[in-house]
Amino acid sequence: MSSASARRSRGGFVRQDSGFRDWVTADGNSGYVAEPGRYHLYVSLACPWAHRTLVVRELKGLQDAVGVSIVDPIRDERGWAFRDVPGATVDALHGWSHLSQAYVATEPGYDGRISVPVLWDTQAGRIVNNESADIIVMLNEAFDAFAAHPEVDLYPTDLRDEIDELNRVIYETVNNGVYRAGFAGSQEAYDEAVHPLFDTLDALDERLASRRFLLGARRTLADWRLFTTLVRFDPVYVGHFKCNLRRIVDYTHLPAYLRDLYQTPGVAQTVDMDHIKHHYYATHPAINPSGIVPAGPLVDFDAPHGREALGW
């Protein structure tokens, strides 16, 4: 039995692998050449994986080069939909009502998961990639010729090994760990997720005592991948997903680190707490049958963070 099916049989949540993994490159040797206006992102502002792509698009200054459509945060049995609700958009490119139409247009008869983010190629009329971990690397490196901030490098060659290793642990125990705790179908599966989650948060808090960012002085993809989980943690994961051994605000260094990232120019506007809270609390009836969205907590991500002095 694979470890995924062993975990599933014990009531564990297992995330399905993303189906489309083609690659956009600057020179087009992959079959997909980076060009301004050619590629489009379909995202949910609620989704931590999609949120990563919006942050990198902002930091690289790709707003004019790569368009964005935003789904309704409420997902029903037909999946993600385009509706005229606050903070969302219609699908201006095709007039689609549902994101499933992008998947079927790419692969007729597609019956897998309909997930965000999606990187859409307007020229080929198909999904290039629906894995956020790939999309953020492409946005970082393939589009520099027409990025407003090509000097921003979030995945520097000299730090890649360390970034990859941190990403591996943070993905397993934190980014996906909160989902494994929240969607656990047994006490055992919950216990197996929640303790490693807090072990990693404890270790990260210590790491950030002497480093301004995870890798030191530079903000990298490792920080932004962690950021989209941390910003949702106290408002959603503590209550909705039962990740409540500690809150982020109870830590020594994580709260100021989180505010530092939030206050990075361009980032705050990618955070939509209404979409985030409404999506989670109203979309998972199995864990929140009433669909009631809690009022709090009150978190002030704009408060001073005081971490400028931590050069390294």
Ligand SMILES: N[C@@H](CCC(=O)N[C@@H](CS)C(=O)NCC(=O)O)C(=O)O
């Ligand atoms: N590995 C994917 C995961 C994306 C993902 O799971 N997105 C969620 C929203 S947070 C989704 O669209 N889920 C819909 C579904 O599973 O049906 C990535 O990082 O891009």
